[in-house]
Amino acid sequence: MKYWFLAVLLVCVGSVSPVHSESGPIGSTYDNVVVYEADKIITMEPGYPEAKYVAVSDGIVLAVAENLEELAAWTDGRRVTVDRQFASQVLMPGFVEPHIHPMQTIMMLPLPFISPEAWDLPGRHYPRVTGEEEYEARLREALAESEEKLFITWGHHRLFHGEMTRQKLDAIASERAVVIWQRSFHEIIANTKALEMLEIGTRDAFEAEFNRPGIDPSHADFETGVIHETALFNGVEKLRPYLFSPEKVKQGLAEMRQMMLENGVTTSADLAFGGFGGIDAEAPLFKSLYDRDDTPSRILAIPVAPVVEGDPNAWLAATSAKYGSDKFFFSDRVKLFADGAFFAQFMQMKPPGYSDGHEGKWITEPDVLEEQAERFWEEGWSLHTHVNGDKGVDVVLGILERLSTREAQDRVLEHLGYSTEAQNRRIGEMQLMVSAQPNYIRILGDAYARYGLGPDRAAQMNRLGSLERKKVPIGLHSDFNMAPIDPLYLAWVASTRITLEGNEKAPEERLSLHKALRAITIEAAQVIGLDDQVGSIASGKKADFVVLDRDPFASGARALNDVQVRGVIFEGRWFAAQ
Template sequence: MVDQIFFNGIIITMDRAQPTAEAVAVKHGEIVRVGSTDDILVLGQPKTELIDLKGAALLPGFIEAHGHPLFSALCWGDPVIDIRAVHTPTYDAALAKIRRRVAKAKPGEYIMAVGLDSTLHDGVREPSLEELDGIAPDNPLSITVFNFHAAYLNSKAIEACGLSGDLDPTLEKHVFRDKQGRPTRFTENAFWHARDIFFEKCGKDRAVRELREWLSKYSAAGYTTAAEIGMFPDWAGYFEAVRKQETLPIRIRVYEAGILDKHYMSKLGSGDDHFRTIGIKFWADGSIFAGTAAVSRPYLNTDLTIKKLNLPIDNRGQGTYTVNEQKRLMTAAISQGWQLAVHTQGDATVDVTLDLYEELFKKYPNANGPCRLEHCTTMRPDQVERAHRLGVVCSFFNPLAYYWGDPMRADMFGPGRGDAILPFGTAARLGMRVSYHCDSPMTWPDPMLCLYFATTRKTQSGKVIGPGEQVDIATALRAVTIDAAYHLQMEHLVGSIFEGKRADFVVLDQSPLSVDPENLRSIRVLETYVDGIRVQPVAERK
């Protein structure tokens, strides 16, 4: 007897041998038959649940190959102040919001605002130490930028985080100082140090509560699997606390954060089908918007880059590590059998990383793959070709270009380089199996936005950037289903509606294959299923 039969809808399998079907049978959470309605309905018994799709579309659940549900939980929710430009459009309004929160704070309470955006906040300027001290004279205050790669701290916060005085060289290289030599802006390792102190102050209960909320956000968006890519040792226990009380609504694949010359905390492959540690992730460079992504040709010298971002003339960014340090990080992961994912925003960083991959693959020909590059914002076509030849795959951050593609094109790189960002069309033509991701907490989980930008290359202003990098919807769907499953070493388990795989589904009110790409973002998620269990009844089918 089968437990469930899904029928009377548009079933998109993502199986090239059988792209569509009329019905699907499920037993004990496993797909046991895919085919015609007549062939599958006869498998039903009195206790079989018949799920009438009523014309809706059934697809394999979406997969976020580069996500941070736990990091998102730590970064958002009370007591964090949300100053993102999407709803606080001016710099003055953002500061006013922070002042209102400071007025309610107890002396000594650590206050964190998130979302300062030099590209989108009207009237933005780099906050000075005097300005931040004036806003919160009695409280540690940090203002984190929208991409989570930098923060501005007041004097109380600098002292509370142990970032005053002489610093360790690994931190000092990520501290920007004013003309008086005082630390003002903290990036990468220095920022992470301050950030984790804030997380600790907020307590474990708050993190567990917010994690539940973020897992639900992923599920509501149609995701049935997500990576937690870059898990720091201090974060251990949050997922376990939730799992002790309930079944996670989505599957999680963990990549531990690679830290130079530190032993890994996790055991390779530990966990089960719902929660497993599979890889190591580290940040080979920083952020485009912090000026810390290493690029081969300098940023433009514009009002945005020089005055608002406070970058040096002809800035080229820099890698987080020396080449030898990065080699040690990559060697440690690959030699011990871990899958490796490397954050690479700038094309100069991509060159270094591909050089090291090529060298290490010769020494470790059976490296646990697919080895990955993350974000790949300014990656060049020749680098995509080289990566594909090496067997390295790319995970592209599509919403980055949707929200910030206009300033990147106009004020950071110019039309030619700006149009070339996120070359997933080039990758598709070469046959690379890519994935698209939303990289929360920077943008919210939204597979439809990933599909929309992939097929239209339109930014939020409606401008088209790099039309030659557009892909068709069938190709785009693979990047959030079966090819994303391949990135997470889960192709045998999820990513397509195929006999023997788990019954992880998303139900949509329309088929993405039948709507104009302009209307992809209007498609609604109705339900999600994991192991055949309805975990997210988002909306009723009509």
């Protein structure tokens, strides 16, 4: 036994112990090594799935091992600290959130939530609200509590709260300017006072604002005050002064950082970069958060297609040079949009369609979508396509099948709310990947069974078990605020399929526990092209770990929602959750 190993055994009596070797000179690389001890280290690496110790230096993993002596190759002759504060806890790879929208998150967090499910946000709790009377009562309470010149709230859904129109809002708040943000985020409803404040209070002004290239005129209705889908971003632009005050931006950034930390997220991807305010407005804002030394996470910025002007690769080089950093960075990936929002029943459905006969909507018409896909694909970019309904899936699969074969590029389906078994077979055969939004079945499984889809199709929303059986790589995402930024919650939903009313829908479509945990770690990293850097605990990868109070594999799928995050180790540094 080496003298170094004996020294370690003798001095590791505290939670953190410095150990200096006496057996040789300090190494020329990785001079300072920290060895973290845990009750169990779950690596998510199939060849070496568990360990008890992990050695890190300069922000990366040097090695994992079952005992300290096995680490001698990396510790002998170097300055070593053995950190035992996690000796009774469990380490996993830092969680990966493959689809969020930081601008949306910053906008939403300062707003009061009145939604069908309860929300726990930093420093506050919003209870579940159901029924038309309960919604209106809570809305009146929130209005009374607010001094905002333009009151904005998020979370309304007509299947839980009744219909909402400009006229109904006028009756509730005739003297206040009010905007209701629908649960999908893809739709807002404004009362008369709000339309006047936003300078679109006459029919001529309203139609002039939304009669522009790229906007479907049917997506903005003056009579009802409803603005949605292709008209939404123009509506958001009108709301900008009321959403992005310095105080609200500061609050949104701080709370987004805290949500990531509290829920163990160390890597994420922005799947709509530039879409809310343009790259020159968004990039400095994000850098003000991610380039800070005390922000224990990084983000990949994936732009929406329209903001990438000219040669995509020249755009990527210029944008990376201007804004890129170690924790805020870019790659050759782009976000495309097919059909409409799942939470609003705007997704495009094949026959028999919707039970009330309404039609879904296209965010991007299929011919335009195909042009966008071809443009980026031929330049070597990977494609991330928002698609929700089975009619939309047919269109997207057809477009992807017609692209030239390029093995080094990824094709990722985003959300995939409802797909058929035949479509899932095609997805597997085409070797596509899926970044799934599992919260649809949790929030909407019962409501859509009663209205819109019927019991069979509603039960089979989020058909993830089928994809697992076909060996499709899957990531689980929040798309906040479609779901909380809470990967363990997403894994719990995907592996249990328990609805708000306590029903378990289509058990065969549950993810296995192992697959669900892969979908928030290594496979979540894979769908955004970062699995060579993050998503598992392995030599050479980023030293990103989440510290848990228990082993989620031992607890089982139904207890995933009870597992507590104690904090994260980001690039080798500890950050407590609280």
